[in-house]
Structures are given as C-alpha cells and as structure tokens.
Amino acid sequence: MTTSPDGEPESRDIVAAGPESPRSEVTVAALLVGAAVSAIAFIGVYSVEKFSTQHELMGLTLAASFAFVAAALILLGERVLPSEEVAEDYPEVAAPQEEEEVAKVMEESAAGITRKRLLVGAGGTAGGAIGLAALTPALSLGPWFEVAPLYRTPWRAGRRLVDDEGKPYKAEEIEQETFYTAFPEGSSHRNLGASIVVVRVDPAALMLPPERAGWAPEGILAFSKICPHAACAVALYRKPTYGPTQPGPALVCPCHYSTFDPGKGGEVLFGPAGRPLPQLPLTVDAAGEMRAGGNFSDAIGPSWWGIDMEQPH
Amino acid sequence: MIRQTVHFLDSRTGAVPFMRKSLRYIFPDHWSFLLGEIALYAFIVLVGTGVYLTLFFEPSFAETTYTGSYKPMQGLTMSEAYRSALDLSFDVTSGLLMRQAHHWASNIFVAAIVLHLLRVFFTGGFRKPRELTWALGLMMLFASLLEGYLGYSMIDDLLSGIGLAIGYGVVLSVPVVGADLALGLWGGPFPGDAAWESRMYVAHVFLLPILIGILMAAHLALVASRHHAQFKSAKRATERKLVGMPAYPAQVPRSIGLLFATAALIFLLGGLVQINPIWQWGPFEVAQGTNGAQPDWYLGWLIGSLRLVPGFDVTIADYNLIPNPFWGGALFPIIVMAVLGAWPWLERRFGGDSHSHNILDRPRDVPVRTAFGVAFFTWVALIFIAGSADRATVFFGLDYEAQVIFFRVAVIVIPLVAFFTTRRICRELKRSEEIGFDQERAEEEAEEEEEAQEAEREKEAAPA
Structure with missing residues (x-):
C-alpha cells in the first residue's frame, strides 16, 4: 500500500504535518470538559427524587454531553490533527491466477470420481431429507393444515347478546344513529368471531336480501365487528346528519376505510374489502332481550386461499 | 510505549499488517x-x-x-x-x-x-x-x-x-x-x-x-x-x-x-x-379499534x-x-424489493455496460436510470402519501373517498410524467453543459487566433 504520491522518497513521514493550532487544542479541551460537566449533570438529575421534568432534563443533559464530544472530535479532526488528501490505486477487481487455481483444485480433486452423478444424486437426496427432517419440528408451531379453527364462531341460535361487562342488551336500548359492541353471553372476547356491532336503522330503509327476511327485528341489525379485509375492528359508524343530502349510514373500518352498508346486509360501499361484512341474524325474545337467530351469513374475519366464504361454523 | 504495544500485538496476533492497512484506508x-x-x-x-x-x-x-x-x-x-x-x-x-x-x-x-x-x-x-x-x-x-x-x-x-x-x-x-x-x-x-x-x-x-x-x-x-x-x-x-x-x-x-x-x-x-x-x-x-393511531x-x-x-x-x-x-x-x-434488487443486473443487461466502475455518476449523466429512479420512487412516495389521506381529512377537511380515487389515478399518471420530465431535464442539463464547453472552446480558439494574428503583426512590424 503506497500512500505517498509517486516519486517521493520512502523515508518521508507517513502522516503529513497537520495545521498547528494551539487555540483549537484549548477549544477541544474546553468542549471535552463541557461533555464531562453535562454527563455529571445527567447523573445528578437521575439521582434526585422524582420530579415532573426529570425525564426531559435527563435527555437534555445526556444529549448535551454527546453533542460536546461530537463537537470536540470534529474540531479535533478539522483543526488539530492532520487531514491530508492521499491517493492510492484501487485494488484489482480480479485475481485471474488464483481464480484459475481454485477452479483447478475443484476440478482435479473430483477428476478421479467415476460415478459423479450417483454421488451428486445421493448427496442431494441426503441433504434434502435432512433439511425436511430439520423443518419437521416446525409443524408443532401451530395447527398447520387445520383451517377449521379459522371458521369457528361462538354464535348459535338463542345465544344472548351482552355488552363488554356481560349485561344483556334489550331491544329497546338500541337507538338509531349510534352503534353498540356486543358479545355472545359467556364467551371469550378474544375470539375473532365473538364481537359484533349492533345498529338500528329505519325499518323502511332496509334492503336486505330476501333470504335474510326477519334477520333484523325492528330494524336492528348485527354484523361481525371484524373487518373481512384485514381483521381490524370495524370501530366507526358514519351517520348522516343532514338526511338525504348525505350518503347513508355506514360501518367503517378505521384501518383501511372499508365501508359497509348495514341496510343492504353489509355490502361493501367503498374501500379495499373484497366481500361484505358477515351479518348475524337477530331475534328479540319475550323479555325484550336480543338473541342470535343463528350463525353468521358468511365466514368471519380475513380471507385465505380456499376459504369457503358461505360457511361459518 | 506505542512501539511496545504494537510489537506485543503483532507478535501475539499477527494483526499489525492488517492494522497498518486499516489505518490508512482511504475515505473519499x-x-x-x-x-x-x-x-x-x-x-x-x-x-x-x-x-x-x-x-x-x-x-x-x-x-x-x-x-x-x-x-x-x-x-x-x-x-x-x-x-x-x-x-x-x-x-x-x-x-x-x-x-x-x-x-x-x-x-x-x-x-x-x-x-x-x-x-x-x-x-x-x-x-x-x-x-x-x-x-x-x-x-x-x-x-x-x-x-x-x-x-x-x-x-x-x-x-x-x-x-x-x-x-x-x-x-x-x-x-x-x-x-x-x-x-x-x-x-x-x-x-x-x-x-x-x-x-x-x-x-x-x-x-x-x-x-x-x-x-x-x-x-x-x-x-x-x-x-x-x-x-x-x-x-x-x-x-x-x-x-x-x-x-x-x-x-x-x-x-x-x-x-x-x-x-x-x-x-x-x-x-x-x-x-x-x-x-x-x-x-x-x-373488538377495539381506534382512529388516529398511526x-x-x-x-x-x-x-x-x-x-x-x-x-x-x-x-x-x-x-x-x-x-x-x-x-x-x-x-x-x-x-x-424485486425491482431494486434486480436493477444492477437489469442495467447491465439492457444498458450494455458490464465494466467495473469506481467513479460515481452524476444523475444527469445517466438520464434513463435517473428518470426511472425518479418515477419509481415517486410511485412509492405517492402510495406513502396516500396512506395519510385520512389525516388530510382530519386536518384539512378533504373528502377521503375523493382523495383515494385521485391517488388511484395519480399513482399511474404522475410516475409516467415524472419519467419523461426527468429524462428531458437530464438531457437538457447535459446539452447546456456541452454548449458551455463548446462556447468555452470556441472562445479559447478565438483568443488564440487573435494572439497569433497579433504576433504576426508584431513580426511584420518588427523589421520596420
């Protein structure tokens, strides 16, 4: 490695003389002292009893300490230490002789083998099988190939709708222009198929498919709360404030703004969802409490390759 | 002290020749x-x-x-x-x-x-x-x-x-x-x-x-x-x-x-x-969702x-x-990822340049790459900006659905416009430089000619 420009004698100093700047040396030292003072200040702020701006002051003192060191080092490089411009040749891109030798070692080592394809085949088989064996324990990670749990929902005909504290919903409590989150009585809230949104719309405005007649007593509708696009909770309800001049009521997912029309059985109005929000049939019992009339209209949650969309379980 | 430490390291690890090289590694x-x-x-x-x-x-x-x-x-x-x-x-x-x-x-x-x-x-x-x-x-x-x-x-x-x-x-x-x-x-x-x-x-x-x-x-x-x-x-x-x-x-x-x-x-x-x-x-x-968490x-x-x-x-x-x-x-x-990963090979295959390069290009010197890059990153950036359309609705009251429809079109049209505009700009910049060079060269030549003429005149004048 030659760092000296061509033609200069070898015995010359390797590092060129730097800029002599005693004043800069003093400044560097002062900055380093500043760093030490800030670091000690950090220790001090940490050590005293908790107070409201402690965290901000810790950040400030630590950052100041680092900033002082940064300034000192950059000044050291710019004003105190030599920063000469040097040149050298780029390394050769290739070493043809070594390339040739490596190739020869590989070729000549295998030159005596008569059944090369047999060996390569057997080696490949062993490697593949060992690879598969090494991957096999990964099957224990989860219920691979068993998609049944993805379809499962806790909703059955007759199951009561309760709020997040377990109190049953009465039909008369469900008002228009707002929405309610309900769960099946006695079931875990963590199941994707558990939570539903309940809304009341004007029964005259209902345009449900004919096979869903009677799913919405008094205009009360229920849908899976889990967006069939990407599993977020459908947590927004668009309600028109100025009647006919605005688009109708809609359930909206806050993640990617898939928008569903409750009056049309959860049909997609806008956004990336590729299928409707699954609807849950409802009934009102003699006590006026809301109950499920069966399972959902479609499979709940986000879709996958081969999902039977019409089949909740 | 320094010499002793270096010698200790060298005789125990053999790493000093490598250190010697590293110390003088050149950073442009x-x-x-x-x-x-x-x-x-x-x-x-x-x-x-x-x-x-x-x-x-x-x-x-x-x-x-x-x-x-x-x-x-x-x-x-x-x-x-x-x-x-x-x-x-x-x-x-x-x-x-x-x-x-x-x-x-x-x-x-x-x-x-x-x-x-x-x-x-x-x-x-x-x-x-x-x-x-x-x-x-x-x-x-x-x-x-x-x-x-x-x-x-x-x-x-x-x-x-x-x-x-x-x-x-x-x-x-x-x-x-x-x-x-x-x-x-x-x-x-x-x-x-x-x-x-x-x-x-x-x-x-x-x-x-x-x-x-x-x-x-x-x-x-x-x-x-x-x-x-x-x-x-x-x-x-x-x-x-x-x-x-x-x-x-x-x-x-x-x-x-x-x-x-x-x-x-x-x-x-x-x-x-x-x-x-x-x-x-x-x-x-x-069952919980929130609007506004980014x-x-x-x-x-x-x-x-x-x-x-x-x-x-x-x-x-x-x-x-x-x-x-x-x-x-x-x-x-x-x-x-695939486009970025394949780009060096695409450029070699279709740009016909299989040489080694240590000198970096100025973007204008390679109009097609620069234009493609601007178009490609504009595409990604527009999709990125579309991701904050809901914030634009909250802060500026822009209609969300209209924004999404706008971006669906924009992500196709704007990168195309960006491609041709950038390529044009690169070529114009290069040309203006060439014109600059030509002009300089012409001026230099004119000056030289003038000097030569002057010298000739002086020569003619000298014997007199």
Whole structure:
C-alpha cells in the first residue's frame, strides 16, 4: 500500500504535518470538559427524587454531553490533527491466477470420481431429507393444515347478546344513529368471531336480501365487528346528519376505510374489502332481550386461499 | 510505549499488517457518504438502548391488573407485556428516556438507510463490482422494517394489536400457504397463542438483530474490500486511483464525532419529543379499534397500498383464492424489493455496460436510470402519501373517498410524467453543459487566433 504520491522518497513521514493550532487544542479541551460537566449533570438529575421534568432534563443533559464530544472530535479532526488528501490505486477487481487455481483444485480433486452423478444424486437426496427432517419440528408451531379453527364462531341460535361487562342488551336500548359492541353471553372476547356491532336503522330503509327476511327485528341489525379485509375492528359508524343530502349510514373500518352498508346486509360501499361484512341474524325474545337467530351469513374475519366464504361454523 | 504495544500485538496476533492497512484506508470526502454511517451509528444506539429495555420488559400475554403510578389505568386488566412497558415508562427512572430514544433511533435508522439507498441508486454506486453490497443493503432494509414492526407490536397496546391484525390479514392472504403460515406463526387463529408473544420477542431482540448485524458486517467488509467508489471531484481521482482522507488520523475523529452527534440527536428527541405514547392507546382487545393511531413512518407505504387497492378478491364460486390484502400488503413490497434488487443486473443487461466502475455518476449523466429512479420512487412516495389521506381529512377537511380515487389515478399518471420530465431535464442539463464547453472552446480558439494574428503583426512590424 503506497500512500505517498509517486516519486517521493520512502523515508518521508507517513502522516503529513497537520495545521498547528494551539487555540483549537484549548477549544477541544474546553468542549471535552463541557461533555464531562453535562454527563455529571445527567447523573445528578437521575439521582434526585422524582420530579415532573426529570425525564426531559435527563435527555437534555445526556444529549448535551454527546453533542460536546461530537463537537470536540470534529474540531479535533478539522483543526488539530492532520487531514491530508492521499491517493492510492484501487485494488484489482480480479485475481485471474488464483481464480484459475481454485477452479483447478475443484476440478482435479473430483477428476478421479467415476460415478459423479450417483454421488451428486445421493448427496442431494441426503441433504434434502435432512433439511425436511430439520423443518419437521416446525409443524408443532401451530395447527398447520387445520383451517377449521379459522371458521369457528361462538354464535348459535338463542345465544344472548351482552355488552363488554356481560349485561344483556334489550331491544329497546338500541337507538338509531349510534352503534353498540356486543358479545355472545359467556364467551371469550378474544375470539375473532365473538364481537359484533349492533345498529338500528329505519325499518323502511332496509334492503336486505330476501333470504335474510326477519334477520333484523325492528330494524336492528348485527354484523361481525371484524373487518373481512384485514381483521381490524370495524370501530366507526358514519351517520348522516343532514338526511338525504348525505350518503347513508355506514360501518367503517378505521384501518383501511372499508365501508359497509348495514341496510343492504353489509355490502361493501367503498374501500379495499373484497366481500361484505358477515351479518348475524337477530331475534328479540319475550323479555325484550336480543338473541342470535343463528350463525353468521358468511365466514368471519380475513380471507385465505380456499376459504369457503358461505360457511361459518 | 506505542512501539511496545504494537510489537506485543503483532507478535501475539499477527494483526499489525492488517492494522497498518486499516489505518490508512482511504475515505473519499463527500457528505452523502455519511448517510450509511448514520445508519450504523443509529444501530449502535438501538442495540445499547434495546439491551437496557430487555432488562425490564416482560414478554407475556398473561393477564394482570395494573397497579402502577399512572392513575388513569389503575385497576385495568392487561397483559404483563403492556404492564411492564407502562412500568418502564412511569416507574423506572430513565426508562421512558431509553424507550423513546430507542423508538426515535429506529426511525432515524430506517430513514438513514433509505436516504443512503437513494444516494447509491442515483449515482450508480451499485454497479460492478458492488452489486452484492447493494443486495446486502436491501436485505438489511427489509429486515429492519420487520424488526421495527415487531418492536412496537410486542408491547400489546391497542396500536400493537391493530398492526398485528393487519399483519395477520396479510399473511393469511398469501396464495396457497397463507392460512398455514398464519396459523403456524401465531400458533392459532388471531390474536394467537400465548407463545406468539415469545416468538415476536425472540425475533425482535435476537434473531433479527443478529441477522441485521451479520448483513451489516458483510456489507462493510465488501465496501472495504472493493474500496469506496468516489465522485470525480478531485482532479487526481480516476477509475483506477482513489483519492481521499486516510482513516487515521483524518477520518476517525470525524466519524466518531458523527456517532456522538447521532446519539445526541436521538437522546435529545428521546428526552424532549414524545413518541408512541403507549399509555394513550390502552390495552389491546380484539373488538377495539381506534382512529388516529398511526404506525411508524416507514410502514406508511404499506398502509397506503392496502388502502388504495380497489375492493375485490379473486374468487371461484364461494371460494376465495387471493384475498385483497395480498396485493397491497405482500405483492407491493415484494415488487419494490424485486425491482431494486434486480436493477444492477437489469442495467447491465439492457444498458450494455458490464465494466467495473469506481467513479460515481452524476444523475444527469445517466438520464434513463435517473428518470426511472425518479418515477419509481415517486410511485412509492405517492402510495406513502396516500396512506395519510385520512389525516388530510382530519386536518384539512378533504373528502377521503375523493382523495383515494385521485391517488388511484395519480399513482399511474404522475410516475409516467415524472419519467419523461426527468429524462428531458437530464438531457437538457447535459446539452447546456456541452454548449458551455463548446462556447468555452470556441472562445479559447478565438483568443488564440487573435494572439497569433497579433504576433504576426508584431513580426511584420518588427523589421520596420
């Protein structure tokens, strides 16, 4: 490695003389002292009893300490230490002789083998099988190939709708222009198929498919709360404030703004969802409490390759 | 003293010839070469603060009741993971500083990588013999995106859960193997088995950092082995001659200075600027959603792509084949990665240039690459901006649906316009330079002629 420009004698100093700047040396030292003072200040702020701006002051003192060191080092490089411009040749891109030798070692080592394809085949088989064996324990990670749990929902005909504290919903409590989150009585809230949104719309405005007649007593509708696009909770309800001049009521997912029309059985109005929000049939019992009339209209949650969309379980 | 230490090292390790070379390794001097260094230094801060956080964080979905010092949450049921992250923020002195510095460092880390990538792309730094360095850098970028995502996902607050729900939907949408992959990763249907939290944790604090570390080491080893490329800024700099400042003493203090400057910025932000205030989100519940919680900036392009795709699934009768999230959540990032990864080879194949290059291009000198790059990154950036259309609705009252429809068209039209405009600008710039050269040359020639004429006249005048 030659760092000296061509033609200069070898015995010359390797590092060129730097800029002599005693004043800069003093400044560097002062900055380093500043760093030490800030670091000690950090220790001090940490050590005293908790107070409201402690965290901000810790950040400030630590950052100041680092900033002082940064300034000192950059000044050291710019004003105190030599920063000469040097040149050298780029390394050769290739070493043809070594390339040739490596190739020869590989070729000549295998030159005596008569059944090369047999060996390569057997080696490949062993490697593949060992690879598969090494991957096999990964099957224990989860219920691979068993998609049944993805379809499962806790909703059955007759199951009561309760709020997040377990109190049953009465039909008369469900008002228009707002929405309610309900769960099946006695079931875990963590199941994707558990939570539903309940809304009341004007029964005259209902345009449900004919096979869903009677799913919405008094205009009360229920849908899976889990967006069939990407599993977020459908947590927004668009309600028109100025009647006919605005688009109708809609359930909206806050993640990617898939928008569903409750009056049309959860049909997609806008956004990336590729299928409707699954609807849950409802009934009102003699006590006026809301109950499920069966399972959902479609499979709940986000879709996958081969999902039977019409089949909740 | 110095001589003794060097001799001791040399006779025991034989490493001194290598040290000798390293001390005088040449760094070309240009500010844009520092972007990669900033990423490296942010990574160092990430490892340091991250180790501190692991000493307090408890990666567990087990239910507990919050009794810490943050009053609004007292008595709330939550996971140990979220509880310990809250304790870290409120009850561990300097815990919040470290957590926020860690989060800021991750944002700066990815930002520095992206800017570094743009610099290398537009100057042709990826060309032979540096294609592998480029490929390693891309892998690092994508590993870092996953690393960052898992980092805020394992806290188990509402933002974590919403992000994971989307991730689950995307994994589930992968053709053929999606359901198996999702069930295998999560250990069951979303929100997953208790082991899912440990899986995220081990990936975030062990597997991915080690992977990123190995990629980084290989990336830097390749840079050093082929040496830095350089701009044609110094007269002596050529394809065969590297000009710059030696590692020691010129570069080392500047570079370590940059390390401290990066750390200073990160801790300043960590101390003064709030980031991911997890106590505002609350514990995650499947049935909960929130409007306004935003992921880290570097996932914005995926939010945008998921939102822009029109609503359709690929279906046969009642069976779904390719659910919608696949296009925006999986295919889009794969395309971006594939195009960037293949670019050095595409350029060699179709640009017909298979030579080694040590001198970097100015963007204008390669109009087609520059135009393609501007179009491609404009495409990604527009999708990124589309991801914040809901914020534009909140802050400026713009109609959301109209914005989405606008962006669906814009992401096709604007990159095309960008391509032709950029190519034109590059060519015009080059031409104006050539005109400049021609003019200079013509002026010089005219001057020379004048001088010659004058000399002749003097000669004629002399005998008289």
